[in-house]
Amino acid sequence: MSQRPVTSTTDGRLNLEQQRKRAKELLPRLKIQDPSATLSQAQWQVARQLGFSSWPKLKAHVDALDFAAGHPDFHASDEARTTHWRCGNDIAHSLQLAGFKDQFRMLADPLCMGPVRDLPKEDFRALRSAFISQAFALNPADAARRIADEYAQLESLATAEHSVLWCEADAYDQLFLIRALAGLEQLPKKLELIEVDRIPGVERFIGIGQLAPDVLAWLWPQRRLINEHAVQLAKQAWAAYCDSSPVTLAKLAHGKHPALPFLAPALLRLLQELPGIRDGLSLTERLALTYIAEVGPVPFGRVYAELMARREPLPFLGDMMFHAVLRPLIDGEQPLLTESQADRDWPQRVLALTPLGHAVLNGRAYWLDHASQERWLGGVCLKPRQPHWAMDDRHQPVRRD
Structure with missing residues (x-):
């Protein structure tokens, strides 16, 4: 029997009484599977579904949040400088x-x-x-x-x-x-x-x-x-x-750096904005086109929401940035996307793949052979129909002539 998931928050607030109530609601369903199930087991499952290893760890975190909320000046104000x-x-x-x-x-x-x-x-x-x-x-x-x-x-x-x-x-x-x-x-x-x-x-x-x-x-x-x-x-x-070459950046992206522990994964995600070796698409472009192909004509804003909520592995683009990233796929001489209802604000405009968009997404055409605008990743310039850096299947930069 499947269990109803315990919904997590989006802003980080957690109410302990609410979690206790959820555990009590969960207990009867657990007893259907195991008559000996206890409230402690239900609480443990609630804690685990919220990302904690135990109920005491969940309670300790909620207590810490409550203390911070109740004592806003305990450290927050610090010195005025x-x-x-x-x-x-x-x-x-x-x-x-x-x-x-x-x-x-x-x-x-x-x-x-x-x-x-x-x-x-x-x-x-x-x-x-x-x-x-x-x-x-x-x-x-x-x-x-x-x-x-x-x-x-x-x-x-x-x-x-x-x-x-x-x-x-x-x-x-x-x-x-x-x-x-x-x-x-x-x-x-x-x-x-x-x-x-x-x-x-x-x-x-x-x-x-x-x-x-x-x-x-x-x-x-x-x-x-x-x-x-x-x-x-x-x-x-x-x-x-x-640098105009991404080779050194890739070495850093594939390393471990205790002084800045989140740097390497972020750089690796950045490198995935290089053209893919098979389709010429950045990861952002590929994720967007894949979703549009799956659901058919879809509002621009819903594409962004889908990527941020589920598909983007390490979200880094704001909504206007995402809009700017996709414009060359719409405005070029050989577009991958059509945009209808242009009289509306851009989030309400409906996107659909062109035949070329389908061909590129399926690896039967290469985007930079058809693109109209150059694109940059840091110091790396990507010009249509010219030799350029691309990303291979091992997340390593390679030259594509």
Whole structure:
């Protein structure tokens, strides 16, 4: 007999009384299978389904969350000189609600998209602002101003009294992390990192921005000091990401790095945005096309939701970023997708595969033989109908002529 799953939270909140009620509801179903089943066994199953090894571990975690929520100033406020850094503004308000009263800064540049090259400061900022303006249809002056302001603020990291970087394990955050650390000539007085790849009780952890304020307060004591090893590793990784060849990046992606333990998986996921050796699709493109092929014509926003909820192995794209990633598949001279109901906002527009889209997805055609736009992965430029780097079945970069 199948058991009804115990639904996990999405924001990290857990109510112990609610879990006790679920255990009591589960017990009669367990007794059908085993008349000797006890409430303790039901509680153990509830705990396991929420990601805990035992009921006491679940209870201890809920107690810790309750303490953090009930004592918002116990550590959260810290000294007034603390600056909290993030790769977007998704936790700015929640930090205030949790009791953090310090400065908040962000570097929202989506470094996982577009050209990222080793250039002098002003040239680099001009490169990034031009890409952001084009990809997201922003006013060029506004994009340039935002990039200039964010990177100017990032320079203050080197001299700040106390800074804390809030990161998760995905490519967007890990690139923000290595960019921030790579710019340091020496370690600041006190630089700390809060880094997380999962939250107890959250079945599908997408990012810190989904967490409740009291969960942020619970994370605060788990911060750790950034050491010199982490800074040097970040410099190596950043240089490899800016390189026109992905070979060094792949070596880092297939290694283990205790100083920044989430870096290698994020880099490996990034490398999967190189064209696949058989179809020329990035993993994001392949996942999207596969879903559209399975369900037929489907709204743009539902494709994004499906990838984030189930198919994307390490979610790193925001909704507007995902939209920008798929535009070349729609707007090219030989598109892989059609977009109908264009008078609606883009999430409501309906996508369907073209015959070429089906052919590419099935490996009977190669996307870069038909694409109209060049694409970048860091410093690697991918030009249609020209020799380029691709990803083989072993997740290693190879040249494709």
